[in-house]
Amino acid sequence: MNIAAFIVIAIVTLSGALAAALLPRLIHAALWLVVTFFGIAAFYFLLGAEFVGLVQVFVYVGAVAVLIVFTILLTRRDADKDHAFHWSGAVVAVAVFAALVWTILRTPGLSVAASPVEALTVRRIGEVLMTDYVWPLQCIGLVLTAALLGALVLVMEEKR
């Protein structure tokens, strides 16, 4: 059952990603990216990481995808017509891919019969965030607040 589910989700996720990379219209690409986000959330569910899966849907589908769509709408109008090959894009893609491969290869492989880990409940995540990781959490909060204020300042400019 799990293997079958894995294959189905993998096909959906990968085809979503491929469509997002290959489709000529940017909005279509963005909408296919949402399919990929859902696929990744489904993987988290399959792995038993309910919380991470829900947050994936919440943050990526609810916020990031909307942000991408708005960005496309508010930027260049002729973006659809531009199909030329860009070296900078290829370089960035290869660099990201290389970095990912390097990290994956450096990670020691997990044996299939790993020692049973403690179930990752929402309560446990909350406790760890409020004790061990409280400083990183506060820093991220500060960064996000700064970003919010920055966006506000950019918009306020118009009123002066």
Added chain:
Amino acid sequence: MSGGFLDQIFVSTKHWLLSLLVGAPEWMTQIASSLLSISATLGVFLALFALMSLLERKILARIQNRLGPNRVGPFGLFQPVADGIKMLIKEDIVPARADKVVHFLAPIMVAAPTILALGVIPYGRNMTPFAIDGGILFFFAVGSATELAVFMAGWGSNNKFSMLGAMRAIAQMVSYELPLIVSVLPVVMIVGSLSPDAIVDAQSGYSLNVIPHWFVTTPWGAASFLLFFIAGLVESNRTPFDVPEGESEIVAGHMTEYSGFKYATFFLAEYFGMFAISGLAVTLFLGGWHAPFAFLQFIPSWIWFFAKLGVLLFVFIWIRGTLPRMRVDHVMNFAWKFMLPMAFACVIAAAVWHYQARHLAGWLWSAAIVAVVYFTLSRLLETRKRFAPRTYRFAE
């Protein structure tokens, strides 16, 4: 009489139906069990949708001193059937310049999240169709997918009015999602769980055998409930916050280019969204399926849930019949300048209530915090611009 025969009648019916499958492999039983829950939920809410579409017109008619639909069947009871047939046989018009696939998928994508959200609500004792640990998070996670669906409707129609309406709807939903979720936080904090069943359990019991331990009876709970309800009104695009479909300005917003059954699907999504938000409000603040008084516990739990749901839905209609539509910039200002600070004040008030051992002292302290923040905000936000001549920024 908790757990009586009538109380558990649906649960035992499901068990009996599943016991017919006793020889079947386990995966078949699992699928059958899910299908039973899904069809029961869908059936109940589709029936409620039909009833509600009639009741809304009837109640609005009473408010406006009219009779309302009364031709089809006794008291117009078969009006929803007639409406359904009409919607089905209407011509389905797709604009020539529309993006056909996106235009077709948008109504489905709008309706699907609201149906999913209905799954995590406990409708009675042991009656949660889809009980998971992070139920509240699930509710908001699937709800956040609606914004994208509305965008698909607006963009796929390739129409200026549709796009404007979709932009308004998204701006409004994004702004009010924050107060909506922050007003849920106090409850989650006090209960210490994201599971709707645990939240309902935490509200069982009665003080002095009369006052139920619902969160709405505490000051922070009452304030959060009001904030949640207002934000819920916005999220389901209901009057006075229905600017995305303000017909005097932008025809019908993102639904302008939809006709026939696709339009009906949008309509269904709006009502299902209303049911989901009201159901969650009942679960979080109004004690879920618990009876209001100890001596009324003999009445089955699901009757209590649907009674409370009905009251909230009536308030939805009542507000629609009473209040005019708000201006779009006022809606936004209200979210960021009033709703959000109030929601944070409720979080603090709930914490104070908890650390004062949840007794009278805590009750008074949290009431004081909510009141102080409320009056400070009203003083700060007062513009003193009453009855001044109108100034136009973009038109002379």
